Amino acid sequence: TRPSFHCVTACSSVPTTGSDRVPVLRINGEEIEYRVLKTRQNRNIRLTVSGRNGVRISAPRYVPERELHAMVSEKAEWILDRVREFEKLEDEQPRWQYRDGASVLLQGKWTPLRVETWQKNSGRIHLAEDRIVIQVPEHMRKRDDVLRDLFERWIRRWAAQELPRRMDYHASLMQLRHRRVSVRDQRSKWGSCSAAGNISLNMRLMLVPPETANYIIIHELAHLRELNHSPRFWHIVEQYCPDRRAHQRWLRDHGWLLEMGGPG
Incomplete structure (x- = not known):
């Protein structure tokens, strides 16, 4: 059975493991790194864009990485939009500082x-x-x-x-x-x-x-x-x-x- 594919914009993160890879997606001249996480527990393919962890794709172990890269490439514009949203939020929000008056x-x-x-x-x-x-x-x-x-x-x-x-x-x-x-x-x-x-x-x-x-x-x-x-x-x-x-x-x-x- 072919696993389903979900796109998620989230703040939650997936713990980094030794199975992480860091390929690069090129979008309109920009390079965006994304991580691939394959585990036994994954039944579906899940693409997550978050402010803390960037772009991640989790998938069952049997899905070839070239297929995952093709799926990520199909969602390139969506990914770029989400990444820019988080960059804008980061620019607009105050920074954590530990000092008097912060x-x-x-x-x-x-x-x-x-x-x-x-x-x-x-x-x-x-x-x-x-x-x-x-x-x-x-x-x-x-x-x-x-x-x-x-x-x-x-x-x-x-x-x-x-x-x-x-x-x-x-x-x-x-x-x-x-x-x-x-x-x-x-x-x-x-x-x-x-x-x-x-x-x-x-x-x-x-x-x-x-x-x-x-x-x-x-x-x-x-x-x-x-x-x-x-x-x-x-x-x-x-x-x-x-x-x-x-x-x-x-x-x-x-x-x-x-x-x-x-x-x-």
């Missing part, structure tokens, strides 16, 4: 940072009204790496408290029972649900709008009933999140920002 993304909003010095040897971070206040010793005040580490650890602690609480709330509404909930620092997924009912959530959900984070939670809970992305699955999601397409668009358009260090 802004970072928090719950979907660019939130100013205030860096203060204090007499203690360690750092502290907290929310104060509409800004994030970081207090560090004088010699750390301009250390971007120190400020970034403080921010990431703060996000991780907050996520570990907040996301399981929200998960329990939505599980109750949906009359579903999950097993273990873990919060992780992930670069490739917003969340996942195992066949055993264990759910993992990305700590970076604290950076997206709360309603969008709730969509991811509902999405993973729906997998407790349907461990797939069938029409039945999406019907469950839309029962509890009617605006799920708007949240998917937000993640698609802004997901590349969630590296906490700005675009690479």
